[in-house]
Amino acid sequence: MSKFLEIPNCALTPMGLHKEALNYSLNAFRETLRYIDSLEYPQRNLKGKEKEFSQFLIDKSNGMLRMYGSAEDLLENVKIYKSFPEHHNCFGSSNEPYQTRPNIYKSLKNENYIAKSDVFVFLQNMILTLFLETSGEECPPSLVFLFAFYLKSRQESMEKCVEYVKFDEKIFEELNNKIIEKVRSAQFSSAKHQELVGEFSKLTLPQIIEKFKRLIPSTLTPNQELILTLHFGNFITGLPARERNEGIAMSYSVASKTLKSLEAVIDENLEMFSPRRQDSKQPITVRVFEDGDQRFVMEEEFKKSIHEKCEGVNDTLIRNTISMENVRSKYKQKIADIEFIRYPITRAKHRATPIQGPSGHTYIPAVDLFFEMMREVxxxxxIFQRIKPVHLPMFVQDFNEFSKILYETESPYFIQNDKNIMFAMRIISDSPAKDVRNAKSDGFTVQNLKNELAHLGLTAIFPEIQNYVEKVYSEVDKRKKSDVLRTCDLFDAIEQCQLNCILEILPKLKKFVHSQKGCHRVYGWKCEECAAETPENQDDQKLSILEKELEELKIAHQKILDENQQKSLEIQELQQKNLRLSVKNETNEFKLKQLTDKLAQSKLSIDEGNYSNACTSQLKIQCLICEKSIESGKDQIIRCPLCKRRFHSKCANNWLKEHTECPACNGDLPKF
Ligand SMILES: [Zn+2]
Ligand SMILES: [Zn+2]
Ligand SMILES: [Zn+2]
Ligand SMILES: [Zn+2]
Known part of the structure; x- marks a missing residue:
């Protein structure tokens, strides 16, 4: 894999992780987390110290982040959550260098692809690696941010797209070589360098910083201005007085030639970064989302790729999907040239990973939005710790009004998640709500959970909540990540018990959750529709059908085995027969030979004129009249002139007294 995938140390900032964790946590916690001052950060670099920083955030959160588990748990989940292309535009990360390692996606044709928006990340990584390799030092923050802001301004100026480009190591190696080549050729002459040193010696600190900023042709945001002022100020004041102007000039020339080479490389390879042109040789890419056993495309993205209009995209809130099956059957003719990019839908424990939409917004599956919103509530x-039982129907009404975006459909769909979707509630209670208490070091029991629900006041609004405790507890226990149940597990259990209660009150939501295949995410919940689809007796039926099929298969298998055996027996028999036949054949040949020999002998006899001798010596001749043998040489014989048969003369004479014809051939016998 390319070495330019990894974000170099100098680009990873604690602020980046701070913002990601902030966005991963519940909206209700954000204010508190936002006010953790970056001046209090225990470290300036993040690489290798992510866990410490995660712990720092937990410690500073007034106990709010307890529900996310250990520093390691939080870090792990944030990592899943933030890992998507275009991540740098979410979470307010536009003021940070690129923080997230680009994902490589496989196409259905099994080729590697990366998002076009991630090619910028490669450029950042290439120039920072080049800096390290040529100077032997990590790039200072002033330049890291300058380069990042330049790349981000270029990216901002391009038309948004969710296209993907083939990730070919060779192409990226070439890109890197071009950058190196251009940086080298942009080397300042020593005269030019001296001129710069002279120029900087006459400038004030703000003027110098301004000169650096002007290397970026586009307008910087006020925050970016501020950040660059801070970092260049630190850099310049940190230089030893004697080398000050020399150092500034050096840094300026590095900045200048790097930005020039980046500009040239981007301009020469525009198609790697920006939307595909009509006449492009690059394939059209469309993401096919993979969620469990479901495969689907975002309707808007897909239809755009086949130049078809997509109804109802004026509103960016909802994005419908088309199953891959339907894409294949309905659009068979149009998809031959499309490269489908396999895009797995991923979920951290508390939030789904956002997905870039064609309109520039980010989306998550509707069912995830529902669960995340319930967690927020x-x-x-x-809410349920705060409102009075008498107000529950009003809450249900308000929620029903809002939940129109949560509708029943067999196909999954997306809801925009980058705007704060929260339903309007008429009851806003100021009454304080108790905190969930920490679990003991050896975990918590079913009874502890029951006590905690009562302690939080939840039994007042949901008297039935205790009925869910045991099922929820056993699910939480099954899914726990450490040996004992921890405080974060207690939060899960409390959330899940309330979720069960709410779904029981709002049947519409049950249907929505069921149709969006989210039932298994409600701990211990027995969905009636799921049960109707696969009741236990149906399971039994299925099992018995399977067993029957297995039995049949076994029989069929045995039959085949038997047949095989039969066949091999037959073959054996045939082989034996064949053997016997060939033996017989030999015997026959032998006999034949004997016969030919005999024949040869006979011929010999005939030739020698000894025919009768030869015959009489070997064959006993019978008289057909008396049926006694004729002793050759002794008995008097008579021959029939027609058939040449021989008879005793005595018998023939007697025979001729009453007959005139030969007893063998009925021909006339002569009178003797
Ligand atoms: Zn269900
Ligand atoms: Zn006779
Ligand atoms: Zn005869
Ligand atoms: Zn005869």
Whole structure:
């Protein structure tokens, strides 16, 4: 894999992780987390110290981040959550260098692809690696941010697209070589360098910083201005007085030639970064989302690729999908040239990974939006700890009004998640809500969970909540990540118990969750529709059908085995027969030979004129009249002139007294 996939140390900032964790947590916690001051950060570099920084955030969160588990758990989940192309535009990361390692996606044809928006990340990684390799030092923050802001301004200026480009190591190696070549050729002459040193010696600090900023042709955001002022200020004041102007000039020339080479490389390879042109040789790419056993495309993205209009895209809130099956059957003729990019839908424990939409917004599956919103209501706003039981129907009404975007459909769909979707609630209670208490070091029991629900006041609004405790507890216990149940597991259990209660009150939501295949995500919940689809007796039936099929297969298998055996027996028999026949054949040949020999002998006899002798010596001749043998040489014989048969003369004479014809051939016998 390419070495330019990894984000170099100098580009990873604690602020980046801070913002990601902030966005991963519930909306209700964000204000608190936002006010953790970057001046308090225990470190300036992140690489290798991510866990410490995660712990720092937990410690600073006033206990709010307890529900996310250990520093390691939080880090792991944030990593899943933030890993998507275009991530740098979400979470307010536009003021940070690119922080996220690009994902490589496989196409259905099994080729590697990366998002076009991630090619910028490669450029950043290439120039920072080049800096390290040529100077032997990590790139200072002033230049890291300058380069990143340049790349981000270029990216901003391009038309948004969710296209993908083939990830070919060779192409990226070439891109890197071009950058190196261009940086080298942009080397300042020593005269030019001296001129710069002279120029900087006459400038004030703000003027110098301004000169660096002007290397970026586009307008910087006020935040970016501020960040560059800070970093260049630090850099310049950190230089020893004697080398100050020399150092500034050196840094300026590095910045200048790097930005020039980046500009040239981007301009020469525009198609790697920006939407595909009509006449392009690059394939058209469309993402096929993979979620469990479901495969589907985003309707808008797909239809755009085949130049078909997509109804109802004026509103960016909802994005419908088409199953891959339907894509294949309905659009068979149009998809031959499309490269489908396999895009797995991923979920951290508390949030789904956002997905870039064609309109520039980010989306998550509708069912995830539902669960995330319920978590917001239950653990963030703690609504059910706050409102009085008498107000519950009003909450249900408000929620029903909102939940129109949560409709029943067999196909999955997406809802925009980058705007704060929260339903309007008429009841806003200021009454304080208790905190979930920490679990003991040896975990918590079913009874502890029951006590905690009562302690939080949830039994007042949901008297039936205790009925869910045991099922929820056993599910939480099954899914726990450490040996004992921890505080974060207690949060899960409390959330899940309330979720069960709400779904029981709102049948529409049950149907939605069921149609979006989310039932298994409600711990211990027995969905009636799921049960109707596969009741236990149906399971039994299925099992018995399977068993029957197995039995049949076994019989068929045995039959084949028997047949095989039969065949091999037959073959054996045939072989033996063949053997016997060939033996017989030999015997026959032998006999034949004997016969030919005999024949040869006979011929010999005939030739020698000894025919009768030869015959009489070997064959006993019978008289057909008396049926006694004729002793050759002794008995008097008479021959029939027609058939040449011989008779005793005595018998023939007697025979001729009453007959005139030969007893063998009925021909006339002569009178003797
Ligand atoms: Zn269900
Ligand atoms: Zn006779
Ligand atoms: Zn005769
Ligand atoms: Zn005869």
């Amino acid at each position: 239950i653990l963030g706003m703690r």
